[in-house]
Amino acid sequence: MAEQRVDPMTYLPGMEILEDSPIQDEVLRRVAAYDYSSVTAADVQRALAHEVKTPEDFGALLSPAAEPFLELMAQAAQKETRKHFGNSIQMFTPIYIANYCSNHCVYCGFNRTNKIRRARLDDEGIEREMKAIAESGLEEILILTGESRAMSDVKYIGGAVKIARKYFRVIGLEIYPVNSDEYRYLHECGADYVTVFQETYDPVRYGELHLAGNKRIFPYRLNAQERALRGGMRGVGFAALLGLSDFHKDAFATGLHAYLIQQRYPQAEIALSCPRLRPTLVDETIYPKGVTETKLMQILCAYRLFLPFASITISTRERAGFRDNAMAIVGSKISADSKVGIGGHSGREEGDEQFEISDGRNVEQVYHALLDHGLQPVMSDYIYV
Amino acid sequence: MENDVLTLGGHTFTSRFILGSGKYSLDLIRAAVENAGAQIITLALRRAESGETANIMDYIPDDVTLLPNTSGARNADEAVRIARLSREVGYGDFIKIEIMRDTKYLLPDNQETVRATEILAKEGFIVMPYMYPDLNTARDLRDAGAASIMPLGAPIGSNKGLVTKDFIRIIMDEVDLPVIVDAGIGRPSQACEAMEMGAAAVMANTGIATAGDVPAMAQAFRKAIEAGREAYLAGPGRVIEHGAAASDPLTGFLEAKGGEA
Numbered sequence: 001m002a003e004q005r006v007d008p009m010t011y012l013p014g015m016e017i018l019e020d021s022p023i024q025d026e027v028l029r030r031v032a033a034y035d036y037s038s039v040t041a042a043d044v045q046r047a048l049a050h051e052v053k054t055p056e057d058f059g060a061l062l063s064p065a066a067e068p069f070l071e072l073m074a075q076a077a078q079k080e081t082r083k084h085f086g087n088s089i090q091m092f093t094p095i096y097i098a099n100y101c102s103n104h105c106v107y108c109g110f111n112r113t114n115k116i117r118r119a120r121l122d123d124e125g126i127e128r129e130m131k132a133i134a135e136s137g138l139e140e141i142l143i144l145t146g147e148s149r150a151m152s153d154v155k156y157i158g159g160a161v162k163i164a165r166k167y168f169r170v171i172g173l174e175i176y177p178v179n180s181d182e183y184r185y186l187h188e189c190g191a192d193y194v195t196v197f198q199e200t201y202d203p204v205r206y207g208e209l210h211l212a213g214n215k216r217i218f219p220y221r222l223n224a225q226e227r228a229l230r231g232g233m234r235g236v237g238f239a240a241l242l243g244l245s246d247f248h249k250d251a252f253a254t255g256l257h258a259y260l261i262q263q264r265y266p267q268a269e270i271a272l273s274c275p276r277l278r279p280t281l282v283d284e285t286i287y288p289k290g291v292t293e294t295k296l297m298q299i300l301c302a303y304r305l306f307l308p309f310a311s312i313t314i315s316t317r318e319r320a321g322f323r324d325n326a327m328a329i330v331g332s333k334i335s336a337d338s339k340v341g342i343g344g345h346s347g348r349e350e351g352d353e354q355f356e357i358s359d360g361r362n363v364e365q366v367y368h369a370l371l372d373h374g375l376q377p378v379m380s381d382y383i384y385v
Numbered sequence: 386m387e388n389d390v391l392t393l394g395g396h397t398f399t400s401r402f403i404l405g406s407g408k409y410s411l412d413l414i415r416a417a418v419e420n421a422g423a424q425i426i427t428l429a430l431r432r433a434e435s436g437e438t439a440n441i442m443d444y445i446p447d448d449v450t451l452l453p454n455t456s457g458a459r460n461a462d463e464a465v466r467i468a469r470l471s472r473e474v475g476y477g478d479f480i481k482i483e484i485m486r487d488t489k490y491l492l493p494d495n496q497e498t499v500r501a502t503e504i505l506a507k508e509g510f511i512v513m514p515y516m517y518p519d520l521n522t523a524r525d526l527r528d529a530g531a532a533s534i535m536p537l538g539a540p541i542g543s544n545k546g547l548v549t550k551d552f553i554r555i556i557m558d559e560v561d562l563p564v565i566v567d568a569g570i571g572r573p574s575q576a577c578e579a580m581e582m583g584a585a586a587v588m589a590n591t592g593i594a595t596a597g598d599v600p601a602m603a604q605a606f607r608k609a610i611e612a613g614r615e616a617y618l619a620g621p622g623r624v625i626e627h628g629a630a631a632s633d634p635l636t637g638f639l640e641a642k643g644g645e646a
Contacts, residue, residue, distance in 0.1 A: 082595045083542045086408020267459050267486040309489050376410045383431035383470075385463040 008207040008218045015220045016179040016227060023260050024222050027253055030055065031201055036248040039063035048072060055256055058306035062251050062299060070294065073301040078329045080308035087376040090311070090333040091366065092140035092170070095129055096342050097121045097160050099351045100151035103213030105199070107244065107277060109353060110146045112213070119342040119351030120151055126160050130167045132346040136337060136363040139380040140170035142195070147176035147215055154182045161189040169380040172237075176214060177224035183231025192384060194228035195237030195271065196221060200245040201253030209244060225261055235269030235311075236261065242291045242299070243277035251299045255306050262307075271311040271333070272303050278317045278356050293322060297329075304330040320359045320369070328373045336366035389618065391563060391586055394479070394511030394532040396450070400424040401580065402610045403452065403565065404603070405590025406441060407432065413599040414444040420603035427452045427481055427588065430471045452513065454481040461500035468505050480505060481535065482514040491541045495522040499529055506530025515567050518552040523560045534560060535588065537568035538579065542591045544571020547578055557583045573602075573609030580613025581621065 011017055036059065044066045047057035060066060061073060098120035101110040109116065121129065133141065143160055145152040157175055164171045172193035173186060183194065200206050203218050210216045225236035238258045240250035251274075258270045276291050291299075296318075303312060314323045314331045316338040327334055338360070342351030361369070370377045390397040404423040406414060418426060430453050432441050445451070453471040458464035461484065468480045482505070484497045498514045499522060506512050511532045516522055518536035526534055536553050539545035546569060547553065557564050563585030570576050571592035579587050587610055596602035 082408075083544070083591060086591065086594045087410045088408060262489060267488065269488050309491075371410075374410065378432070381407075381429065381432050383457045383467060385458065385466050 005207075005211060006216060008210065008216050009203060010217070011220055012214065012217055014179075015214075015217065016181075017219075018223050018226055018230075021223060021226055021264075023226060023257070023264065024219055026260055027201065027222070027257050028203070030256055031249050031253045034059050034249060034252050036063040036252070039065040041065055041068070044069050048076065053306045055259065055306075058255050058259075058302060059252055061302035061305060062248055062255075064248075066298060066302070067294075070298050070301070073298065073305065074329050077301040077304040080304055081330055081332065084309055085332045087374065088378045088381065089327060089331060089370050089375045090140060090381065091138060091336055091363065091370075091377050091379060092142055092172070092333065093133055093136075093138055093335050093337050093345075093363070094142045094144055094174070094340070095126075095133060095345065096144045096146075096340060096351070097126055097129075097157075098148070098152040099146040099342050100148040101146035101213070102148045102150065103215040104211040105215060106209050106211065107241070116352035117350065118146075120156075121342060121350070123159060123163065125343060125348075125350075126163050128346045128348075129343065130164055133337075134167040137367075137379060138336070138363055139168055140172070140382075141168045142172040142174055142193075142335075143191070144174045145176070147213065149176065149214070154178055154185060158186055158189040161186060161191045165190040169384075170382045174237075177221050177227070180227040180231040183228045183233055185231075187232040190384065192234040192382075193237065193269070193271070194225065194233050194235075195239070195273070196224040196228075197239040197241055197273070197275070198222055198254070198257070199241045200250050201240060201257070202245045202249065205245040222257070225257075226265075229261070229265045229268050235271060237271035237273060237311075237313075239273035239275055241275050241277060242296070243289050247291050247295070247299075251302070255303055258307060258310065269311065270307060270309070271313065272307065273313045273315060274300055274303065275315045275317055278358075293318075296322075297326065300326060300330045316357045316359045318358055320361060323359055324369050324373055327370065328375060334366060334370070336361060336363045389614070393513070393563065396511070398424045398450070400607075401584075401586040401614055402576075402607055403427060403567075403586055403588040404593070405588060406445065408591055408594035409599070411441060411444045413594075414441070415446060416600040417593055417603040418446055418449055420600045420607065421593070422607045423449065423603075425450045425452050425479075427454050427590075428476070429454055429456045430467050430476070431457045433474075433476070450479065451476050452479045452481050453477075454483045454515075455501075456483045456485075458482075458484050458501075459486045460484060460494070461497040461504065464497070464501040465504050468501075468510060469508075472510070478509060478511050480510045480512055482512060493517055493537070495519060498522070499525045502526050502531050503529035513565070518549045518556055520552070520555050520559060523556045523562075527560050527562055531562060533563040533565050533585065535565045535567040538566045538575070539569025541568040543569050544592050545569050546571065546575035550578075550582070553579075553584075554582060573605045576606055577609040577613035577616075580610050581616045583617055584613075586610075 043060040047060040171191045174195045240254045313333040341353040403425045453476045455464040455467040484494045515535045539548040565586040566579040567588040570589045576587045
């Protein structure tokens with residue numbers, strides 16, 4: 001019998017509501033009005049000619065009409081990247097400390113109905129993993145959990161952040177969305193960056209894909225970055241998981257969301273990721289419909305041209321050859337030695353992986369690949385104040 | 386030219402080229418410093434604090450004076466904390482204040498910069514504030530104890546040159562401190578122009594770091610800055626502007642020999 005599903009647009013008890021924020025309405029309104037099929041080549045050329053791109057220009061650059069201009073876009077994007085970041089590329093690695101999850105997201109390996117090995121590292125395990133990572137020379141870490149408040153509560157995550165402070169200079173979080181007072185607590189523990197993938201900005205599709213758990217609540221997720229900033233975090237990251245829904249609209253929504261947040265919080269450091277769907281342990285047939293490598297490159301270039309100051313990460317879901325070249329055009333940040341299971345860094349894998357990665361190179365290999373492309377790997381360009 | 390030195394907080398320098406160190410491939414920094422003839426190099430403390438694998442400090446020649454900056458600070462309190470940390474870890478008394486609360490344009494926050502300058506100058510730092518070229522702020526910075534004023538020529542990284550030229554000139558005319566043009570200088574010709582109009586020094590980073598041939602561009606900047614300085618010291622000749630030599634002078638009515646009284 002089908003489970004009773006709650007309305008994805010209605011907050012659950014305990015979820016903080018930002019009554020005064022216009023951002024969600026603004027994003028949804030403009031995305032609904034975005035008609036990428038009506039964009040013409042002249043619109044694209046006009047967009048390319050503007051020194052500062054408007055949201056309309058951004059929409060034009062993402063559209064099918066911009067495809068013939070990809071080379072021009074790439075050249076312009078590279079100029080912007082160099083202008084803002086020089087040759088520097090930040091390196092980091094993700095660490096999954098728990099993979100318990102109370103959500104039911106149909107495309108995800110951690111989905112609560114999947115029969116995978118679940119694990120949660122204790123303090124000792126976290127320390128062992130972090131120590132192993134720090135020995136590789138990395139100074140930035142991204143702490144991830146599955147989305148289970150019960151099995152990995154905020155205090156547990158705060159504990160992991162405190163351990164991370166001993167080994168790393170830069171600490172980011174990719175955890176389930178929390179309230180601003182909880183973000184404040186995590187910030188005080190030592191974290192300064194929060195990334196939340198909205199997955200898709202289409203509320204109807206969102207409801208079809210996220211069947212249960214707190215993640216089902218669309219607005220609580222969409223407003224997470226704003227709560228994080230109100231909680232004192234320095235920077236926030238955005239992404240849609242391309243291929244889940246209409247990727248033109250989702251990419252447009254992602255950039256627009258980031259743009260509006262930076263306008264409202266000018267001090268916020270903005271980061272973008274551009275993940276495509278990947279196969280999981282339980283479903284090898286998942287693939288990012290329509291989001292070819294060429295299209296992905298176009299989206300990345302449009303992000304760079306619209307938000308030239310934003311940090312852009314090229315996902316480990318992509319093959320090494322794509323990552324290295326895309327880094328040289330639009331990227332400012334890259335992960336190395338990525339493990340998406342639990343305990344993988346210290347060689348004691350206890351829990352299964354969230355998705356399949358494509359680029360499994362270690363820190364040294366990525367480091368040298370960057371140098372080979374004329375780029376300068378940077379381990380930390382950050383100070384906690 | 387021989388005795389032409391730049392004095393900052395009691396320290397003298399013969400080079401008037403301050404080099405930025407961000408945005409480089411590390412192995413090119415040394416060559417850039419040497420070819421630029423730079424005696425001062427800026428350094429983001431947040432970069433310098435990095436660990437083993439790619440520590441920028443290993444690439445900066447020992448005989449160069451470090452000018453640590455407070456990038457990453459969003460207000461005066463954060464800038465003060467970063468400055469104190471910089472002194473604690475042994476980077477000396479020079480501090481370039483950079484306070485930004487806008488990640489899009491990276492424009493400096495003048496008010497907070499004045500506040501940080503006041504605190505740090507009292508603590509004995511040689512304070513070099515990066516600022517948006519505004520005369521009132523420049524005077525406040527002078528009164529707060531700044532060792533120099535560092536107005537931006539154009540948005541950082543833009544390589545647009547002296548977009549704020551007229552306002553920088555006003556500061557040069559009115560504030561008796563070395564004025565160092567910072568940010569926006571992307572080409573040697575722009576650096577030359579800044580020096581020619583009387584800048585005490587020029588600071589550049591992106592224009593060199595992203596050049597096709599970094600050492601060659603560093604050298605080109607050096608020559609341009611030296612040429613601009615020499616021109617300034619030589620006193621540029623009169624430039625005839627359009628309409629300046631009217632055939633019917635406005636003062637032609639004056640009597641040739643004195644007045645009636």
